[in-house]
Amino acid sequence: MMKIKPARRLTVKEVVDHLRVNDLISDKNVEDITGYTRGLRTETSSPWYIKILHALGAWISAVFFIAFIFESKIITNDTTQLIVFGIALIAAGVMINFKSKESIFLGQFALALSTAGHVLVLMGVSDWSKHEITVIFGASIVLCLILYPLYNNFLHRFLSCFLVLGLAVIFVLSELKGSLWVHLLVLVEAVGLGLVMKKRPYSDYWAPVFYALILGIPLQLFPSVFSFHDMNITWWPSNVILIAALLGLYLGKIRGNKETIIVVLLASAVLGVLSSPGLLASIGLLVIGYHLQKSPLVSAGLVLFPFYIFFFYNKMDMRLDIKSGILAATGLVLLALRFYLGRIYRSKGVQS
Amino acid sequence: MVDSIPIGEKNDQPSNGSMDFPVGPSIIEKLHQKGFLSDKARDSAVQKIGSSLQWWHWTGHLLLFLGTALILAGIVFFFAFNWAKLGPFFKFILVEAGILGCMAGVFLIGSHKIVGKILLLCAALLVGVFLAVFGQVYQTGADAFELFTGWALLITGWVAVSSFAALWVMWLTIVNTALILYFAQVLIPNEIAHENTLFILLSVINTAALVFSHMGRSRKWEWLESTWYRRLILSSILTYLSIPSIHFILEPEIQYLLPLIIMILFLTGSFSYYRFYAKDLPSLTLVILTLCILILFALAKLIFPHTQEIGLLIYGFSVIVVFGSASYWIRETSRKMKTVTGGGKNDDEN
Numbered sequence: 001m002m003k004i005k006p007a008r009r010l011t012v013k014e015v016v017d018h019l020r021v022n023d024l025i026s027d028k029n030v031e032d033i034t035g036y037t038r039g040l041r042t043e044t045s046s047p048w049y050i051k052i053l054h055a056l057g058a059w060i061s062a063v064f065f066i067a068f069i070f071e072s073k074i075i076t077n078d079t080t081q082l083i084v085f086g087i088a089l090i091a092a093g094v095m096i097n098f099k100s101k102e103s104i105f106l107g108q109f110a111l112a113l114s115t116a117g118h119v120l121v122l123m124g125v126s127d128w129s130k131h132e133i134t135v136i137f138g139a140s141i142v143l144c145l146i147l148y149p150l151y152n153n154f155l156h157r158f159l160s161c162f163l164v165l166g167l168a169v170i171f172v173l174s175e176l177k178g179s180l181w182v183h184l185l186v187l188v189e190a191v192g193l194g195l196v197m198k199k200r201p202y203s204d205y206w207a208p209v210f211y212a213l214i215l216g217i218p219l220q221l222f223p224s225v226f227s228f229h230d231m232n233i234t235w236w237p238s239n240v241i242l243i244a245a246l247l248g249l250y251l252g253k254i255r256g257n258k259e260t261i262i263v264v265l266l267a268s269a270v271l272g273v274l275s276s277p278g279l280l281a282s283i284g285l286l287v288i289g290y291h292l293q294k295s296p297l298v299s300a301g302l303v304l305f306p307f308y309i310f311f312f313y314n315k316m317d318m319r320l321d322i323k324s325g326i327l328a329a330t331g332l333v334l335l336a337l338r339f340y341l342g343r344i345y346r347s348k349g350v351q352s
Numbered sequence: 353m354v355d356s357i358p359i360g361e362k363n364d365q366p367s368n369g370s371m372d373f374p375v376g377p378s379i380i381e382k383l384h385q386k387g388f389l390s391d392k393a394r395d396s397a398v399q400k401i402g403s404s405l406q407w408w409h410w411t412g413h414l415l416l417f418l419g420t421a422l423i424l425a426g427i428v429f430f431f432a433f434n435w436a437k438l439g440p441f442f443k444f445i446l447v448e449a450g451i452l453g454c455m456a457g458v459f460l461i462g463s464h465k466i467v468g469k470i471l472l473l474c475a476a477l478l479v480g481v482f483l484a485v486f487g488q489v490y491q492t493g494a495d496a497f498e499l500f501t502g503w504a505l506l507i508t509g510w511v512a513v514s515s516f517a518a519l520w521v522m523w524l525t526i527v528n529t530a531l532i533l534y535f536a537q538v539l540i541p542n543e544i545a546h547e548n549t550l551f552i553l554l555s556v557i558n559t560a561a562l563v564f565s566h567m568g569r570s571r572k573w574e575w576l577e578s579t580w581y582r583r584l585i586l587s588s589i590l591t592y593l594s595i596p597s598i599h600f601i602l603e604p605e606i607q608y609l610l611p612l613i614i615m616i617l618f619l620t621g622s623f624s625y626y627r628f629y630a631k632d633l634p635s636l637t638l639v640i641l642t643l644c645i646l647i648l649f650a651l652a653k654l655i656f657p658h659t660q661e662i663g664l665l666i667y668g669f670s671v672i673v674v675f676g677s678a679s680y681w682i683r684e685t686s687r688k689m690k691t692v693t694g695g696g697k698n699d700d701e702n
Contacts, residue, residue, distance in 0.1 A: 012379065013371035015397050024393040032388045037371050037379075047686065049637045050679050053644075057675025060648075064668035072661040104683070105676040112672060203385070264411060290410055293376035299580075306421065313425070320433030328426030334419035338412050 012037055048296050051155055054104075058111035058155075065116045075120075082124030089117030090143070094150050111156060118143065118163070137171040140164050154208050161212035165189070169220040182223075183237040186277065189217050190245040197288075198252065214297065218285055218304050221278035225311035238277035243269055246284055263341045270333050278308040375401055413466065420470050424477070431481075440489040447482045451475050469516040476507045476519060480526075497533035500526050515575040517565075521584065524561055528554055528588070547596075548611050554592045555614065558585050566630070579634070586622070586635055590642045593618060601649045619643060631689050633682065640678045647674055 016033060019025045025033075068074075075081040093114030100106035121143065122136055129135035144160040151157065172181045193213040196206050224235050246268045250261045264287075272280050282304040289297025313323055377398060384394040427450070438446075454475035461468040480503045487494050504526045511523040531554060539545040562585045568576035593615040600608035619639060626636040651670050655663045 010375055010401050011372050012375045015375050015380070015400055016371060018400050019389075019393050019397060022396060024396055025389065029388050029393075032386075033383060034371060036383065036386060036388065037373075047633065049634055050682055050686075053637070053641065053675055053679045053682070057671055057679070060675075061668040061671040064664045064671065068661055068664035068668065071664060104680045105672060108672050108676045108679070112668070263415075267415060286414065292378055305418070309422070309425070313429070320429050324426040324429035324433060326426075327422050327429060331419040331422030331424075331426060334415045334422065338415035338419065341412060341415070 054108055054111065055155055055159070057108050058115050061108075061112040062115035062119065065112060066119055069116075069120075077127070079124050079128045082120045082127065086117045086120030086122075086124060089113045089120065090147070091117075093117060094147070097151055097153055097156070107153065111153065114147075114151065114156060115159075118160075133167070133171050133174050137164075137167040140167050154204075157208035158212050161209055162216055165212060165216035165220060169223070173223060179233045179235075179237070182233055183241060185220070186217070186238045187241050189213055189220075190241055193217070194245065194248060194252075197249075214285060214288060215300060218278055218281035218300075218308075221276070221281055221308075224276040224278050225308060225315055235277055239272040239280060242277050242280035242284065243272045246280065246287070249284065249287060263337045267334055267337050270330060270337075275330075276308055276312040279305065279312065282308055377401070416466060416470060420474065424474060443485050443489065444482075447478055447485055451478045451482065454478065463514060463516075469514060469519070472510055472514050472516065473519050473522065476510055476522065479503060479506050495533070495537050497530050497537055500530035500533060504530055515573075517575055517578055517581045520561075521581045524558065524585070527557065531557070546607055548607055551592045551596050551611055552614060555589050555618070558589045558592070559618070561585055562589065566625075579632070583635055583638065586638055589618065590638060594642060594645065597646060598649050601646065601653055615646075627685065633686055633689065636685070637682055640682060644674050644678050 012033070016025065016030055020030065069085070075085050090113070093110040093112075096106055096113065097110035100110055122139060125139040126132075126136050140160075140163050144164050147160060148157055168185060169182075172185050193210070196210045196213065221238070223233070224238070247265060250264060268280060268283055271283065282301050285297055285304065286301035289295070289299075289301055313327060316323055380389070380394060380397045380401065383389045383397075384391075389397065431446075435443075454471045457471040458468045458475070461471070463469060463472060480499075483499050483503055483506075486492070487499060504523060507523060507526075511519050514520070532550065535545060535547065535550040540547060540550075562582065565576050565582050565585065569582075593611060596608045596611035597615045599605075600612045619642065622639050623636070626632045626639060648671060651674075652667065655667050655670070659666065
């Protein structure tokens, strides 16, 4: 009796041996790969939980630095002082980061200064423009574009891109209004994510943009399950955009077998038709996270998915018995798809 | 003899050469970008590591989890809508039929299969629904803690035989909830016990669960090989012990001293275990993060009463020093662990 049982992941050596057997790499390539992977073992890039420690330290200390600046009256609430001092702090952060090399303390100090500087600059801009979200959004874009090449730090680049995405959705919903702009934003970001994944999927330089988009898109879709400024947005165009994005992902990146792709696509379409775009974005997060073997992305997807399910159905303006029918029917469809997928693999001689 | 088709899972065996560590799509793509692999070689490598069986295993689990969650949610909404209209007899029939149906499924499919385990989880959830219906129909006047206690006791047998980590976590959550409610509703209002006793008891119970899970893992029990639930339990213990410890740091009262002592002992023990025995860096990071938080509260108590605005600046720098030291130490420890085991990155470091 054949059965599927969990087993270990393949190693680099096994994959290289497989390529050698199939004459797909030369001995020189094998030597190069050996040297490169030896370097990977001792490289100093930080795991994600260390990055979170860095971010926490920087944010908390930035709060106290800003509190000190105001309490000691180094600057007042004057607009010019806020912006100038903020820029000075950001510049100091850039310089210190440039000099910091491997020093964690200097790196964290630089990040704290830059974070505090961003807060002061945006406070000043907000004050100057009388809280015009358009101007604040514009300022965040300018800061991001200028600092992205200058401040060579994953966390800083990620946070500045994430800030832009957060302000983008507030800008679109507050200033532009109209459903079209929301869907245009979703489209632009989905295309941007696709381009980053296609052209430079694992480049260190573009990784912060990738992570900001992949985490930002599901979070930006919160308005699909909450009311915002009494706006009445129809969300189906975003559903269509995200289903198309998922199709592109499955066909372009995952390259699984045909049956799996059909099943996953059908499941996504069913959920897309009967649910919110946030749900589809969460599925994208899960799939990409699993494909790249990034457990934080999968975990984020697993948290957001039930969140969107719960709030979408809670918000629906229909009787509970109809809601219960839709939920149960959706669940049955997904189980039926699983059964269909299982039959395909059983027909290939595999049982689960 | 049973043939088995391997599908992907983490390899946590120590490795010996520079290429003997688990490979993922990111490393394949980096090798391709460096020019070490041609397009054809890259595609073949991706095909090799990302076999369709891996995707079936993962997709199948995901569809099962989502489908079951949606059906259960539909049932809950149905009950909510029809509650007032349903007679008591019909309410009981529905819930009990659900429990029996799930158990029949477990019997037919087998509790060793994932579908069977999910059905057992659903049955365990429906037991709680049954108790809620019972309390409501008969107006027993039972306190909430009695419902949760009864629920935990009734499903203990199923949990013990399930070999399913998610069900164990659910059971532990119910036990924790029952204890919290008992203290909140009975012991503390009647001044029979202090809240510190609650935190200590919760920590003891969850530590027992954590020790059990580590024992199971060391004996290679398959259902205990996942890490998510161990870190969840560890986080809960650290939270329970942190609350009275921080209270003591900010307002030193004698009744909060014992939890602080237990906290120090637990931090020492878990640090030693995760650093030298289990070599589990994410869990070690949780322990270090808790220590950082305690240190920062102690520093705040030390700095702020005696300084004015300058104290804010000093504290800001203190935060950088504390978190920076923690990050530096964890990074160095990570390097040492890699050098000792000869391994490359694993999922937890991505």
